[in-house]
Amino acid sequence: MAFLGKVLMLVGALFCLLGALGLVRMPDVYNRIQAGTKAVTMGSLCIIAGVGLLHPDWWPKLVAVALFILLTNPVGSSAIARALYRSGVRPWRKAGEEES
Amino acid sequence: MTDRTKSQVVVFAAALLLWLLLTASLAWQELLVGTVVALTVALATRDPGGFFAALRFEPLAPFHALRFLGTFLVALVRANLDMARRVLTPALPIRPSVVKVRTGLESELGRLLLANxxxxxxxxxxxDMEGGELLIHWVDCPPGTDMEDATRDIAAGFERHLAGFVR
Incomplete structure (x- = not known):
């Protein structure tokens, strides 16, 4: 059980790392938000699940934290994206593609 | 039951659940104080429109909610594997575009859950969201996608499950 918990935490950390890599590699802000949101949400959920396996008596609080992250993380990302879109930031396109 | 009462019942249940999760105890003193606090929160909530009134109180609703949760978790894992593949591929295979998607959900709560x-x-x-139309940024948009295609590919799966427990 403790081993599984540690593996889950490692997987979570790995997804967070991939999210950070996505921030560096993606060409524009919308794609960066996408990489950041998804990877970090899943990464933190994995870490929380791992902590829950290591400390079984913490799980009610961990469930509350996980629900909070699941509800607020996408709302925050959408709010940032909406503000950007409304202030006229247009998504990046590959060179040579026509504006549709 | 009016929309306002219905919304207050949901707020009460959610507040009590959060209390139970945070105290992590079923002692009767905790339950009593939690009930009083949740009741106060529910009664103090000024929400004439009834944000949570969009939830359907039907026998099959919990079943649909569970189906939705399952679909959602599978999609979350797939989203991460997909994003990991794109980020790690040296050529960075993305075709970003903005598409519009139509939703049949009428309530704010339903649309919030769909957007999330x-x-x-x-x-x-x-x-962005305007009326029944959602604006979606899509990392890998197939060329020549119109609103019907996008609605089918992005929103339809969730909407089917969501419609079972929220208006």
Whole structure:
């Protein structure tokens, strides 16, 4: 059980790392938000699940934290994206593609 | 039951659940104080429109909610594997574009849940919402996609499950 918990935490950390890599590699802000949101949400959920396996008596609080992250993380990302879109930031396109 | 009462019942249940999760105890003193606090929160909530009144109180609703949760978790894992593949591929295989998606959900709560699910699923990010139309940023948009295609590919799966427990 403790081993599984540690593996889950490692997987979570790995997804967070991939999210950070996505921030560096993606060409524009919308794609960066996408990489950041998804990877970090899943990464933190994995870490929380791992902590829950290591400390079984913490799980009610961990469930509350996980629900909070699941509800607020996408709302925050959408709010940032909406503000950007409304202030006229247009998504990046590959060179040579026509504006549709 | 009016929309306001219905919304207050949901707020009460949610507040009590949060209390139970945070105290992590079923002692009768905790339950009593939690009930009083949750009742106060529910009664103090000024929400004439009834944000949570969009939830359906039907026998099959919990079943649909569970189905939705399952679909959502699978989509979340797929979204991450997909994003990991794109980020790690040296050529960075993305074809970003903005598409519009139509939703049949009428309530604010339903649309919020739909937008949240879209943001956390493979390659899509909810950007804006006007009336029944959602603006979606799609990382890998196939060329020549119109609104019907996008609605079918992005929103339809969640909407089917969501419609079972929220208006």
């Amino acid at each position: 699910s879209i943001t956390l699923t493979p390659g899509t990010l909810a950007v």
